[in-house]
Amino acid sequence: GAVVSQHPSWVICKSGTSVKIECRSLDFQATTMFWYRQFPKQSLMLMATSNEGSKATYEQGVEKDKFLINHASLTLSTLTVTSAHPEDSSFYICSARVYGALNTEAFFGQGTRLTVV
């Protein structure tokens, strides 16, 4: 159980276009999902916390108009990179917490490799 799926696993897009990444909890409900960004050979940096039915909370320095997050249901959160540029190329990973549980663990998706050319 507790599987989180991201789609797509990798995507290449042209500079100036927008890309949507999906994060789904397959076998549980997730009130809260988290989006992280990982540069090559570096750690994961939290970008935003996504709560179902409300606006996402962005970390300092993350452009909310650049990285649009929508959490429309208890099983799906999306991250849209708008007007992508080569510097947005990165590995994006989501995680999800189990709704209503005291479980301390958040489960991670397999990540999405974004390359902007």
Add this chain to the structure above:
Amino acid sequence: AQSVTQLGSHVSVSEGALVLLRCNYSSSVPPYLFWYVQYPNQGLQLLLKYTSAATLVKGINGFEAEFKKSETSFHLTKPSAHMSDAAEYFCAVSERGSTLGRLYFGRGTQLTVWP
């Protein structure tokens, strides 16, 4: 604010040798602590976690970690390294309460295992 320091960005050991990956945290109250492993181009897999129960935590694949409050440490160990342990390891901390699940990661330690 939470912060995590992983000493040593690269650790190399021989197969069969002890693995020790260091992690120190900075927090005013003991947080939840985690160790994750990441293989190339993949997400994160939880190895083990500390949530204020036993201070010595056993995880998957023979790994364990000990929470030492006096040293604000949560070092990861494995008695005997295996080739398949070669990967990137991340220590992470989470606050308790409403922001549960929101993780702050260390910079990671790349483990290399020599035959």
